[in-house]
Every structure is written in structure tokens, then in C-alpha cells.
Amino acid sequence: MHRMTDQPARWTEATVYPDMWADPDTDPRNSNGPSPDGELATLHDCLTNYRLTLRMKCEGLDAEQLARRSVPPSTMSLLGLIRHLAETERDWRDWISDGDPQPKLYGKRDADFDGAVAEQAVVDAAYADLEREQAATDAALAEHPDLGARVGKDGIAIRELIVHRIDEYARHCGHADLLRECIDGRVGQ
Numbered sequence: 744m745h746r747m748t749d750q751p752a753r754w755t756e757a758t759v760y761p762d763m764w765a766d767p768d769t770d771p772r773n774s775n776g777p778s779p780d781g782e783l784a785t786l787h788d789c790l791t792n793y794r795l796t797l798r799m800k801c802e803g804l805d806a807e808q809l810a811r812r813s814v815p816p817s818t819m820s821l822l823g824l825i826r827h828l829a830e831t832e833r834d835w836r837d838w839i840s841d842g843d844p845q846p847k848l849y850g851k852r853d854a855d856f857d858g859a860v861a862e863q864a865v866v867d868a869a870y871a872d873l874e875r876e877q878a879a880t881d882a883a884l885a886e887h888p889d890l891g892a893r894v895g896k897d898g899i900a901i902r903e904l905i906v907h908r909i910d911e912y913a914r915h916c917g918h919a920d921l922l923r924e925c926i927d928g929r930v931g932q
Contacts, residue, residue: 825870
């Protein structure tokens with residue numbers, strides 16, 4: 744069991760605001776332009792920023808660090824989060840489909856976390872899976888520009904699905920904050 748003294752020293756690359764991940768001028772989530780117009784554009788912007796935040800929290804780490812379950816007794820790891828979100832993107836497409844569910848990417852329940860092992864091939868595959876599943880879900884949702892449209896067997900509203908995606912990424916970015924800080928001490932929102 745880790746003691747608090749076993750934890751790495753806290754640090755950030757930010758110099759302007761010490762509670763940030765990066766300085767405003769180098770943060771890829773910042774834009775100098777106006778905020779998006781309209782509900783759909785705003786939702787997409789928010790989702791894009793949370794997706795980017797998760798990737799930022801994983802940058803600079805090797806396979807062992809990404810697979811490390813750094814907040815015991817949780818079974819979460821950054822690599823497990825990447826795999827979980829790839830699986831979740833696939834599940835969300837099932838919500839808008841009238842057909843049978845797609846097969847699971849990683850197998851039985853929690854296999855996305857259990858199979859997140861410290862091998863570069865597993866890391867590379869997880870990132871590829873996430874990109875593919877995000878693109879497929881984005882494309883499926885783009886076919887439904889009316890946020891109030893109800894789709895799928897359960898009649899879920901497109902708006903509800905997009906908001907649920909934002910919620911899922913936001914929650915896991917909070918987990919990523921804690922996991923990353925316990926791995927190498929890097930902090931920032």
C-alpha cells in the first residue's frame with residue numbers, strides 16, 4: 744500500500760495560472776475566436792474539448808504508466824479509460840440503432856479495464872479503437888441534425904445522447920486528473 748510520502752511531487756507546465764494544465768497560449772482547447780453559435784455547435788465544442796483533455800492527460804506517459812492503477816483500490820487506469828470510452832462510443836451507437844447490438848470490443852464486463860495491460864501494442868490499439876469509435880458515432884449522429892429527434896428502439900432524443908456523451912467524458916476527465924497526479928505528480932485542469 745502506498746503512503747502519501749510515496750507519491751510524486753505535484754507539478755504543472757503552466758506558468759501563467761498554476762492550477763492549469765497548460766498556459767493559455769499553448770493550450771489547444773483555447774481559441775481566440777468567438778464561442779460557437781447555436782446549441783449543436785456548443786455541444787460539439789464541449790465534447791471536443793473533453794476528448795482533447797483526456798488525451799492531454801495521457802500525453803508523455805509510457806505504456807506502463809498508462810496501464811498503472813495509480814489510485815487503489817480502484818481498477819481504473821488511464822489506458823483503461825481510453826478503452827472504456829471506445830467501448831462506450833460503440834454502445835452509444837447501439838442506442839440510436841434499431842438493429843442488434845454490436846459485439847463488445849474487449850469482451851465481458853470490465854474487460855476494458857482488466858485488459859489494459861502495459862504493452863505498447865495494447866496502447867496503440869486502444870487509441871486506434873477510440874478514434875475509430877468516436878468517428879463512427881459522430882457520423883451516425885450527424886445523420887440526425889434535429890436535437891429533438893427520437894431514435895432507436897428506446898426513442899432516445901439526440902440531444903440527450905450528446906449530453907450524456909459530454910457527461911461521460913467530463914466524469915472520466917476528473918478520474919484522469921487523479922490518476923495522472925498519482926503517476927507523475929502533474930496537476931492542472
